Amino acid sequence: xxxxxxxxxxxxxxxxxxxxxxxxxxxxxxxxxxxxxxxxxxxxxxxxxxxxxxxxxxxxxxxxxxxxxxxxxxxxxxxxxxxxxxxxxxxxxxxxxxxxxxxxxxxxxxxxxxxxxxxxxxxxxxxxxxxxxxxxxxxxxxxxxxxxxxxxxxxxxxxxxxxxxxxxxxxxxxxxxxxxxxxxxxxxxxxxxxxxxxxxxxxxxxxxxxxxxxxxxxxxxxxxxxxxxxxxxxxxxxxxxxxxxxxxxxxxxxxxxxxxxxxxxxxxxxxxxxxxxxxxxxxxxxxxxxxxxxxxxxxxxxxxxxxxxxxxxxxxxxxxxxxxxxxxxxxxxxxxxxxxxxxxxxxxxxxxxxxxxxxxxxxxxxxxxxxxxxxxxxxxxxxxxxxxxxxxxxxxxxxxxxxxxxxxxxxxxxxxxxxxxxxxxxxxxxxxxxxxxxxxxxxxxxxxxxxxxxxxxxxxxxxxxxxxxxxxxxxxxxxxxxxxxxxxxxxxxxxxxxxxxxxxxxxxxxxxxxxxxxxxxxxxxxxxx
Amino acid sequence: xxxxxxxxxxxxxxxxxxxxxxxxxxxxxxxxxxxxxxxxxxxxxxxxxxxxxxxxxxxxxxxxxxxxxxxxxxxxxxxxxxxxxxxxxxxxxxxxxxxxxxxxxxxxxxxxxxxxxxxxxxxxxxxxxxxxxxxxxxxxxxxxxxxxxxxxxxxxxxxxxxxxxxxxxxxxxxxxxxxxxxxxxxxxxxxxxxxxxxxxxxxxxxxxxxxxxxxxxxxxxxxxxxxxxxxxxxxxxxxxxxxxxxxxxxxxxxxxxxxxxxxxxxxxxxxxxxxxxxxxxxxxxxxxxxxxxxxxx
Numbered sequence: 001x002x003x004x005x006x007x008x009x010x011x012x013x014x015x016x017x018x019x020x021x022x023x024x025x026x027x028x029x030x031x032x033x034x035x036x037x038x039x040x041x042x043x044x045x046x047x048x049x050x051x052x053x054x055x056x057x058x059x060x061x062x063x064x065x066x067x068x069x070x071x072x073x074x075x076x077x078x079x080x081x082x083x084x085x086x087x088x089x090x091x092x093x094x095x096x097x098x099x100x101x102x103x104x105x106x107x108x109x110x111x112x113x114x115x116x117x118x119x120x121x122x123x124x125x126x127x128x129x130x131x132x133x134x135x136x137x138x139x140x141x142x143x144x145x146x147x148x149x150x151x152x153x154x155x156x157x158x159x160x161x162x163x164x165x166x167x168x169x170x171x172x173x174x175x176x177x178x179x180x181x182x183x184x185x186x187x188x189x190x191x192x193x194x195x196x197x198x199x200x201x202x203x204x205x206x207x208x209x210x211x212x213x214x215x216x217x218x219x220x221x222x223x224x225x226x227x228x229x230x231x232x233x234x235x236x237x238x239x240x241x242x243x244x245x246x247x248x249x250x251x252x253x254x255x256x257x258x259x260x261x262x263x264x265x266x267x268x269x270x271x272x273x274x275x276x277x278x279x280x281x282x283x284x285x286x287x288x289x290x291x292x293x294x295x296x297x298x299x300x301x302x303x304x305x306x307x308x309x310x311x312x313x314x315x316x317x318x319x320x321x322x323x324x325x326x327x328x329x330x331x332x333x334x335x336x337x338x339x340x341x342x343x344x345x346x347x348x349x350x351x352x353x354x355x356x357x358x359x360x361x362x363x364x365x366x367x368x369x370x371x372x373x374x375x376x377x378x379x380x381x382x383x384x385x386x387x388x389x390x391x392x393x394x395x396x397x398x399x400x401x402x403x404x405x406x407x408x409x410x411x412x413x414x415x416x417x418x419x420x421x422x423x424x425x426x427x428x429x430x431x432x433x434x435x436x437x438x439x440x441x442x443x444x445x446x447x448x449x450x451x452x453x454x455x456x457x458x459x460x461x462x463x464x465x466x467x468x469x470x471x472x473x474x475x476x477x478x479x480x481x482x483x484x485x486x487x488x489x490x491x492x493x494x495x496x497x498x499x500x501x502x503x504x505x506x507x508x509x510x511x512x513x514x515x516x517x518x519x520x521x522x523x524x525x526x527x528x529x
Numbered sequence: 530x531x532x533x534x535x536x537x538x539x540x541x542x543x544x545x546x547x548x549x550x551x552x553x554x555x556x557x558x559x560x561x562x563x564x565x566x567x568x569x570x571x572x573x574x575x576x577x578x579x580x581x582x583x584x585x586x587x588x589x590x591x592x593x594x595x596x597x598x599x600x601x602x603x604x605x606x607x608x609x610x611x612x613x614x615x616x617x618x619x620x621x622x623x624x625x626x627x628x629x630x631x632x633x634x635x636x637x638x639x640x641x642x643x644x645x646x647x648x649x650x651x652x653x654x655x656x657x658x659x660x661x662x663x664x665x666x667x668x669x670x671x672x673x674x675x676x677x678x679x680x681x682x683x684x685x686x687x688x689x690x691x692x693x694x695x696x697x698x699x700x701x702x703x704x705x706x707x708x709x710x711x712x713x714x715x716x717x718x719x720x721x722x723x724x725x726x727x728x729x730x731x732x733x734x735x736x737x738x739x740x741x742x743x744x745x746x747x748x749x750x751x752x753x754x755x756x757x758x759x760x761x762x763x764x765x766x767x768x769x770x771x772x773x774x775x776x777x778x779x780x781x782x783x784x785x786x787x788x789x790x791x792x793x794x795x796x797x798x799x800x801x802x803x804x805x806x807x808x809x810x811x812x813x814x815x816x817x818x819x820x821x822x823x824x825x826x
Binding site for chain 2: 073074077099100101102103105107108111112114115116117299303306307327330331
């Protein structure tokens with residue numbers, strides 16, 4: 001028996017040793033990689049040092065810069081030896097390592113920063129509690145000392161003067177849809193033509209068109225199987241499927257409204273709210289709105305439009321113009337799309353998209369050993385020189401000039417991380433620009449004029465914010481008060497509560513569930529500004 | 530003669546029993562259809578043209594066949610790299626999982642092991658209070674596993690739930706088998722691998738399947754620890770094709786918005802078919818294994 005117990009002990013010892021050995025073996029396998037080797041393999045974007053032509057700095061003198069960014073996750077892969085990264089290294093005397101987070105997942109960036117894994121340069125979401133914490137906890141440095149030496153960065157920051165904290169700029173902000181927009185109400189132009197109608201210019205016209213789309217058999221199939229309008233379900237007070245109605249009825253700002261005493265109030269306390277809701281309810285009750293609107297996401301909404309079930313939808317255009325038109329022609333080869341300004345109200349006001357408040361912010365971390373070089377790199381990324389390099393490439397390699405005409409060498413561009421058909425390098429978008437904000441369309445794009453026309457129309461229909469930034473209180477309370485708004489908005493449209501009563505209760509509940517604190521913060525921001 | 534009649538009609542069902550059976554069968558068939566239809570819809574859409582997809586909302590059969598989605602996916606070199614990464618993670622990861630889990634579960638199933646309650650408490654403690662994202666990230670970083678496929682294997686080398694399932698199964702096995710083997714001259718390791726494991730197939734197979742499916746479906750670890758696209762597992766690669774980034778969509782970035790639903794569904798099918806093929810091989814052990822270790826705490 002004693003022998004048996006001893007054997008048991010040996011089993012235990014042996015198996016536990018096996019576990020430890022197995023675990024150690026697993027770690028040991030990786031430990032053969034030094035951190036440096038591991039980094040070389042990791043991103044893709046590390047160029048071989050000192051391998052390039054003009055003005056090549058000696059690799060020993062190069063300043064290593066590690067940039068962690070959400071970037072444009074769907075762009076081409078940046079491979080070792082990418083000539084654009086190499087060119088940046090040569091021009092700036094740096095050794096750039098770019099780490100683009102999969103799926104542009106901001107949480108990864110936040111976790112890396114929270115765990116102390118600081119890169120030299122980091123891009124995260126602007127106007128979130130996480131990036132605010134970077135500033136509050138001293139994880140990122142102020143850029144003020146480096147502005148004079150970097151004029152493009154300085155000009156950029158000064159154009160976002162309101163983004164400074166106590167006069168200090170802690171990062172280069174990039175607000176999406178700040179000065180440009182791409183959304184319009186897209187309609188079936190062939191339906192309008194069949195009905196002898198034109199694209200609606202006023203709210204009354206819009207109502208007439210939507211009714212005709214619903215009841216006058218616009219597709220001529222002899223069936224009552226179409227609806228006038230659909231959109232995405234409402235997800236917050238900042239984006240409803242009927243923003244154009246509120247702006248048409250005179251709502252002045254995208255985010256808030258002002259009362260008679262110049263105090264900031266929620267936009268749904270503006271006098272235009274009730275007549276706007278009555279207009280929307282009228283559309284809903286008359287049956288011209290897709291009854292599944294409350295369930296739609298973007299793909300579902302677009303699918304219904306392509307299937308010919310709805311005649312109008314608010315949608316992104318810009319690079320999507322061709323896609324919408326070709327998709328709608330899959331089932332109806334003669335179909336076409338139309339778009340125009342948002343419909344005007346009686347007083348002539350109109351609007352559709354709201355100016356953006358969110359976006360990205362690129363900062364230099366406290367771990368950066370050479371912040372001057374990091375600032376120079378950021379300056380390059382927002383400079384004309386940098387933009388040309390990332391969008392066009394290197395002259396003579398990626399493109400040539402024939403007078404003023406740019407001729408792309410797609411074969412050479414494909415060797416580096418350029419997207420096809422004249423679109424830009426993988427580093428061009430996501431951190432400092434999107435094509436929309438930079439008004440970039442490849443000079444060779446045959447659809448260029450039409451694409452630009454949609455941006456002009458959409459930007460003209462964009463409504464500005466009263467307050468540029470989101471306050472910390474807004475960020476904290478947003479989800480609760482948004483839920484209150486969504487609930488009442490849906491109930492009012494569906495007739496579960498009258499519009500007058502709903503508007504009053506919405507206001508009371510919104511204020512009591514965090515809205516008062518939000519108003520206190522935004523009033524301070526507004527009057528402070 | 531009577532016996533023969535009895536064998537032809539062993540049980541006489543009452544009308545109530547028949548109605549009950551009919552309702553049961555009907556409900557279960559409906560339930561099966563509800564469970565199966567999403568998969569079928571996905572399969573049908575994946576082999577339909579965009580026109581065929583748009584022409585109807587209920588996809589029972591492709592109205593216009595097209596394998597463009599599969600063709601697009603199969604030509605994509607990154608897909609095959611991701612497949613290879615996922616296979617490596619699943620095979621190597623599951624082997625490591627099973628090796629450690631089996632050894633730990635066997636040891637912990639021995640009641641005469643000193644401190645086995647403390648060891649079990651420590652294991653169970655991790656079920657209730659996990660380290661969380663940031664501490665795990667720090668551990669992975671400090672072990673220099675960042676941007677390595679091992680970061681998707683080693684941090685999850687043992688799953689406590691699976692450890693308990695196996696431990697309970699081992700604890701239920703007759704101790705006499707082990708004593709007999711030792712008396713016959715079998716070594717300690719031999720007892721585990723030659724005696725205990727062969728009679729534990731249901732539990733071992735079930736736990737293996739749990740681990741393999743977890744590895745195959747894991748994408749969050751890849752998001753956290755892996756940047757290089759050459760090391761993306763299949764799930765991350767396919768997610769990047771399916772999920773549209775709002776900012777990229779509206780800002781005109783290099784998103785994959787041009788992919789239609791058939792192409793996206795082809796991507797989904799390519800992700801789930803390989804692991805689905807594994808199920809039939811584990812099926813006969815599965816139901817037995819899932820319950821066998823569960824009754825003893």
